[in-house]
Structures are given as structure tokens and as C-alpha cells.
Amino acid sequence: MGEILFLAHRIPFPPDRGDKIRSHHLLKALAELAPVHVGTFGETDADMAAEAELESIAASHRLIRRTKPLALAGLEALASNKPVSLTAFDSAALRAWVSQVLSERPIDTIFVFSGQMGQYVPDDFAGRVIVDLCDVDSAKFDAYGVDGTWPRRVIDRREGRVLACEEERLAHRADATILISSNEASLFSSRLAKRDGTDIRVIRNGIDADLFDPANVTPQRDLVQARGPQIVFTGQMDYLPNIVAVERVMDAILPRLRAQHPKATFHVVGRAPVQRLLDRAGKDNVRVWGEVPDVKPFLAAADIVIAPLAIARGIQNKVLEAMAMARPVLLSPEAATGIDAVDGKHFAIAESDEAMVQQALRLIDDTGEAIAMGHAARAYVLAEQSWPAMLADLAGLVGRGKGARNAA
Template identity: 60%
Template sequence: MGDILFLAHRMPFPPDRGDKIRSYNLLKALTDLAPVHVGCFGDTPGDFEHESELAAVCASYALLPRKKSMVRAGAEAVLSGKPVSLTAFEDVKLAHWVERTITEKNIQTIFVFSGQMGQYVPADFHGRVIVDLCDVDSAKFEAYAKDGSAPRSWIDAREGKLLASVEDRLAQRADHTLLVSDAEADLFRSRVKNTLTCNISVVRNGIDTIFFDPQNIVPQGEFAANNGPNLVFTGQMDYAPNIAAAERVMDRLLPKIRDRFPGAIFHLVGRAPVARLTRRDGEPGIRVWGEVPDVRPFLAAADLVVAPLEIARGVQNKVLEAMAMARPVLLSPEAATGIDATDGKHFAIGCDDADLILKAVALLGDGPASLIMAAAARRYVSEHQGWSAMLRPLVEICGYDASEADRNAA
């Protein structure tokens, strides 16, 4: 069946944020099918510290530092008429490596992880092309533009319009275009020009329930010193939807929750918090931790995990992680998208601020009910959201049959 060329906009190791968790698990699954050659970028020194792990799983690789600033990418994008997010990942060295790898290796399949990397697929490549968009980035930028103010809203509107064209062209080019949920797939179908010439499939996110197992984790020690209750939000904290969700808790939800529970503390746990979040650390009921070595002790110690995102694309790993850690989870309808669990049984959905406050107070005030929900959440993800089950469709998508894939994995 030949080798696979895997192109990712970020180094898949370590799998410590949403997109990297997905690319890491996709890469592992693909290496069970065939030799895989990986081309990707490293954003931080920490990415390069894990280069040996990348080398251990692939047949060859190119890991390049992404040095282009967003200011430079923006200027180049304006001059070229391209989206900024594509220009930011445009690199001559990687393009040459891709060309050389296709020439020298028996590449039969190119697997593109995230639309930014579609620019590296040669026009004359005649093998199988699979594009994992994950979610519809163009729609995300359109939402930013709608909710933002000038001049940023103009930039986001331009990005959304240009990305929509790029996504459509990729879908027409690819043998399979993958989205992370049925909702994202339906949204994408509504935006492409000709669905008859596109093969759009869903490969959902999973969760490693062995790694995220509360039985193996000691809860974060400082939480025990709080009168509580302790509310936790996790995520990449320079990402606009996460910033907005955190500020929603701080400004609109927490004060009302503290009216009922004066000792309630909101713990913000995640990498790279922006200045306007770090400045809030130490305000009544607010603790900004920033990056931590391991998020699991914080989840294990939480009385309630909250995810009130107002813009959310795809399946939220933060929600699956909290559910796997057997914690009660309160989330917005947007954050629940793509997770086929039941509101009121496996997690609680609040439709607006008032509803989120009401349900937070109810869960925090009823310990037995919260524990029942938490246990049901753990059972749900263990039975329905494991990565092996979620990625099983890759066998057919990549052109293998199940028996051949099992032989290769063995």
C-alpha cells in the first residue's frame, strides 16, 4: 500500500493541547498501517525537547522551527492575497523536504492535518490525499468578525472569507475530508460549492481513559486548604474563545456563585495566559495558575469543572478529560457539541448565564447528585469515547481492509 506522508502544522509531541492531542493519536494510528514520514513545525523549545519521541515512531521526519512572526505573516498575506493563517505556515525548506520525500519514498497517501498544511500537497501528486480540517476555521473567523470591533473585525472577516475558499478547494482535491463532529461536517457541507464532488467524513476525538483515571492521581494539595468549593477551567489561555470563557466566569458567573458560596474559588489552569487574565490573579475568588506540569491533579481536586465557551468548534478535549476524571462538568451548548452524552446525566448544560449560575449552585449544593453525575461521566467516556474506537474508520479511509491493518499492527 506504500508509505504515508503526514503533514501537521504543529509538532504532535507532547500531546498537551487540543490539536496536538488529536494529531498525536492520528499519527499513532497511522503508524499501525504503514511507514509514516512526518513534516511539521515546532513552536517552542519544549516541542524540540520531544524530538526523540517523534523520531521513534516515524520512518523519517522534518521538524522545523516556525520563525515567521504574525506581523510578517500578515504583511505577506496582504501582498499575496492569501489568508494569514496559511502564510504563517509557508516555508520553503518544508516544501523542498516534501518534494524530496515524495520523490525518494514510496508515498501513496498524504495525510494533511489542519488546513494550513494543504498548501504542501503537490498539484501533480496522484496518490490518495486525506485532509483533516478538524473543524471549520473559516466559520470561526466569521464568528470573531461578527462579535468583534474594527479594525480587528475587518481582519477576521477577510480571514474567514479567504479560508472558506481554501477549505472548499481542499475538499475538492481530497479523497476524504475529515471533520471532528457531525455538527462540523454538516456545517462544512453547507459551505462547500459542490458536495457531490466532496467526500466528507467524521472522525471524532477520543480520550485516553487509562491516562485520565482518577484512581491513579493525587488531587492538587492546595485545593484542600480552601474552604471551597473549587471551580476549574482548563485550556490554552492565549486562545480567544478560552479567554472569553474565562472572563465570562470571572465577571458574570462567579460573583453570583459566591453570593451562595462565599468561599468559592475559580482556578484558571492552562498554558500562556494573556496579561489581562494574569492580572486577575488574587482578585476575590480568582486564582490564575498558568501552565502546570500535569492538569490531572487539578481536575481531580475540582468540585466543578466549567466550560462556558460561547465560540467552540469541534469536540472539546477539556470536557472529555474532566469527564474521564469523574468530575461534574458544567458547560455551554457550544462546548457540548460533538459529545453525544446526556444533559443532566453525564454533564450539565446551561443555556445562558442565569442557567449556568442556577446549575452551578445546584451541583455545588448537592454533593451526592454531583458524584452520581461524575461517575456517569466516567462510564460514558470509557464506553463510548476511547481513541481506538474513534480512529477505527482510518483503516478504510486510508484504503486498507481490517485484516491487513491488524497484520500491520501486529
């Protein structure tokens, strides 16, 4: 058996956000099958500080700090008729490293994590190519192009259009294309101009239920000592769908909850909150925490974890994490996509703002129901969403399992 080249748009360490959690577990699983060479980017000091962890698992690696301004990536995209998503992650240094690894090592499989990295697969590579798109990014930009404001919606429409072409190219280039849920796989297939010659697979996100175990977590003292219901949202807070979801809670849900529970407090927990969220911190029972060392204490102390996302591609790690922590989760239908749990038993789904409020009030007022839902949620995660179960078919997919074909 040969070796594996793993290309990821963000370093899979530390595994502290949705895409990095997925790439982290994929990389660990691949490293158990064969030597893995990793080419990736870092964006923050924490990313770059995690290089030692990457070195401990990779046979070799190249970590490049991504500093290209978005405006420059946009100009390059216009000039080349490429998606901004690709030009933002285009690096001559990484291309040179990939070429060197392919010439010096017996690479028989290239595993591409996220569509931005497909540009590094040489046309003449004869081995196996696996592309994990995670979700359909072009569809996300299409949605932004409908709902956004000018001129951003014009930019997003273009990005959705040209990115869809790149996604289709990758689907035909790859031996298999992975999506994060059956819904995303069906959506992706429906958007292909030509489906023949593509192999669309599903690998769902898992959860580290030992790490997210409420028995081993001390709840955040500030929330425990506070009076009134504590509502928590977690996520990357410069990501537009998260921003919109948080503003929905602030504007349409929290005020109605406070009409009956004046001490109800909404906690926004996650790195890089944008200024428009910071401007609301400390007002109307809203706390914006920004980046915290660990989200688990906030989940453990929450009366309700809320995820009212209007745009949600794939499976939401924030939902699985809260469920693993045995918390009652109130979420939109979009945020529940890809999680085969039962509404009313494992979590509570509500579509409209009014339904969100009524569901929240019921969970606040009926603590027995809330506790039972949390216990059922954790039991579901343990039985259905562990990482080993999710990655059981990975070996065969990359040509290391029983009956795997010779890609070359």
C-alpha cells in the same frame, strides 16, 4: 502497500493540547499501518525538545521551528491574497523536504492534519490525499468578524472569507475530508459552493481513559486544602474563545456564586495566559496558574469543571478529559457540541449566565448528584469515546483496510 506522508501544523508531541492530542493519536494509529514520514512545525522549547519522541515513531521527519512574526504573515497574506493561516505556516524548507520525500520514498498517501498544511500537497501527486480539517476554521473567523472590535473584526472577516475558499479547494482536492463531529461536517458541507466530488467524513475525538483515570491521580493539594467550592477551567489561555469564557466566569458567574459561597474560588489552568487574565490573578478569589506540569491533579480536585464557551468548534477535549476524571462538568451548549452525552446525567448544560449559576449552585449543594454525574460521565467516556473506537475506520480511509481502493 506504500508509505504515508503525514503533515501537521504542530508537532504531535507532547500531546498536551487539543489539536496535538488528536494528531498524536492519528500519527500513532497510522504508524501501525505503514511507515510514516512526518513534516511538522514546533513553536516552543517543549515542542523542539519532543523531537526524540517524534523520531521514535516516524520513518523519517522534518521538524522546523516556526518563528515567522504574525505581522509578516499578515503582509504576505495581503500580497498573495491568501489566508494568514496559510502564510504563517509557509516554509520553503518544508516544501523542499516534502519534494525530496515524495521523490525518494514510495508514498501512496498524504495525510494532512489541519488546513494550513494542505498547501504542501503537490498538484501532480497521484496518490491518495486525506485532509483532517478538524473543524471549520473559516466559520470561527466569521464569528469573530461579527463579535469582535474594530479593526480586528475587519481582519477576521477577510480571514474567514479567503480561508473558506481554501477549505473548499482542499475538499475537492482530497479523496476524503475529515471533520471532528457530525455538526461540523454538516456545517462544512453547507458552506461549500459545490458539494459534488467531495467526500466528507467524521472522526470524533477520543480520550485516553487510562491516562485520565481518577484512581491513579493525586488531587492538587492547594485545592483540596482550600475552603469553599473549587471551580476549574483548563485550556490554552492565549486562545480567544478560552479567554472570553474565563472572563465570563470572572465577571458574571463567580460573583453570584460567592454571594452564597463566599469562599468559592475559580482556577484558570493552562499555558500562556494573556496579560489581561494575569492582571486579575489573586483578586476576587481568582487564581491564574498558567502552565502546569499536569492538569489532571487540578481536575481531580475540582468540585466543578466549567466550560462556558460561546464559540467552540468541534469536540472539546477539555470536556472529555474532565468527564474521564469523573468530575461534574458545567458547560455551554456550544462546548457540548459533538458529545452525544445526556444533559443532566453525564454533564450539565446551561445557556445563560443565570442558568450557569443555578446549575453550579445545585451541584455544589447536592454533592450526591455531583458525584453521580461524575461517575456517569466516566462510564460514558469508557463506553463511547475511547481512541481505538474513534479510529476504527482509519485503516480503510487511508487505503489499508478491507476493500480499500488503489488510489494510484
